[in-house]
Amino acid sequence: MDFAARVERIEPSATVAISNKASQLEADGVDVVDLSVGEPDFDTPENIKTAGKGAMDAGHTGYTPSNGIPALKEAIVDKLHGDGLDQYGTGNVVVTPGGKQGLYEVVQTLIDDGDEVALLDPAWVSYEAMVKVANGDLTRVDTAQYDFALEPALEDLAAAVSDETELLVVNSPGNPHGAVYSDAALEGVRDLAVDHDIAVISDEIYKEITYDGVEMTSLGTLEGMRDRTITLNGFSKAYAMTRGTGLTGRQDPQPLGDLRGQLRPARRRRGPGKHRRRRRRDAPGVRTAPGHAGGPVCRPRQGRRGTRGGVLPDAPRGG
Ligand SMILES: Cc1ncc(COP(=O)(O)O)c(C=O)c1O
Numbered sequence: 264m265d266f267a268a269r270v271e272r273i274e275p276s277a278t279v280a281i282s283n284k285a286s287q288l289e290a291d292g293v294d295v296v297d298l299s300v301g302e303p304d305f306d307t308p309e310n311i312k313t314a315g316k317g318a319m320d321a322g323h324t325g326y327t328p329s330n331g332i333p334a335l336k337e338a339i340v341d342k343l344h345g346d347g348l349d350q351y352g353t354g355n356v357v358v359t360p361g362g363k364q365g366l367y368e369v370v371q372t373l374i375d376d377g378d379e380v381a382l383l384d385p386a387w388v389s390y391e392a393m394v395k396v397a398n399g400d401l402t403r404v405d406t407a408q409y410d411f412a413l414e415p416a417l418e419d420l421a422a423a424v425s426d427e428t429e430l431l432v433v434n435s436p437g438n439p440h441g442a443v444y445s446d447a448a449l450e451g452v453r454d455l456a457v458d459h460d461i462a463v464i465s466d467e468i469y470k471e472i473t474y475d476g477v478e479m480t481s482l483g484t485l486e487g488m489r490d491r492t493i494t495l496n497g498f499s500k501a502y503a504m505t506r507g508t509g510l511t512g513r514q515d516p517q518p519l520g521d522l523r524g525q526l527r528p529a530r531r532r533r534g535p536g537k538h539r540r541r542r543r544r545d546a547p548g549v550r551t552a553p554g555h556a557g558g559p560v561c562r563p564r565q566g567r568r569g570t571r572g573g574v575l576p577d578a579p580r581g582g
Pocket residue numbers: 300301360361362363364387434437438466468497498499500505509510511
């Protein structure tokens with residue numbers, strides 16, 4: 264059997280490899296502190312379990328609309344509006360089985376062969392794999408040298424992105440480092456994204472799990488970001504729904520929201536368009552850094568905002 268070239272481009276997940284190793288050691292009776300997968304240290308809240316069981320008992324076991332049931336999308340929109348993301352309506356929300364699936368769909372939708380994607384390192388390892396599957400080119404900016412803060416790395420980011428950059432991925436609070444980017448840093452990202460007309464994924468899946476009461480600003484609330492931000496959030500981390508129970512709400516600007524559960528290219532650019540810009544990219548002086556995978560790092564959990572047994576009081580209803 265011949266595998267497709269896209270499969271050859273990716274390597275086995277380092278996170279999964281470490282997790283498997285930890286499980287094996289645990290099975291062998293070793294006391295392991297496993298810092299591999301982002302598994303919350305609390306159980307799924309009881310009201311979610313009860314709602315899930317109730318929904319199944321009520322017969323909600325069949326196919327649903329592929330981009331999410333209306334009641335859930337409405338609940339997601341209410342939450343987003345509460346967070347200041349009032350540009351999103353139910354037509355912009357796509358619910359996927361897990362954040363990873365949602366991000367994969369975004370990357371597949373936006374990235375063609377050779378398109379440039381900028382990542383802030385260290386980054387969750389799956390971004391790289393998703394970009395490689397789409398045959399995009401990665402440009403990486405190292406924030407480790409600034410103790411994972413983004414503000415002092417803005418000059419490096421400015422040097423790394425250009426009109427050729429199609430997509431920038433911002434993950435705050437970030438995996439693996441846990442940093443929450445300051446408003447000034449996010450404004451710097453906004454300025455670059457607007458100047459170079461870059462679409463931005465704001466992966467906010469850890470929004471509810473921060474330390475010392477720190478609250479993050481959603482990138483999509485910033486002036487200039489409303490129509491270029493794809494906000495990713497989900498239930499896996501905030502509600503500890505990681506074992507086959509996770510759903511994710513992904514909020515896209517209007518053209519992506521119109522996908523209605525299908526994957527088809529979105530026309531959203533003004534200016535020369537990425538295919539013409541790609542030809543310009545071959546010009547000398549355009550730099551693409553070599554890729555590397557960021558390893559998992561964990562910080563102590565003291566002072567964390569969330570409480571054991573449920574970070575948010577109201578669980579989504581099953582159905
Ligand atoms: C930064 C980040 N984004 C998205 C995800 C995807 O989460 P899930 O697919 O479990 O909902 C993860 C999972 O670990 C993550 O660390």
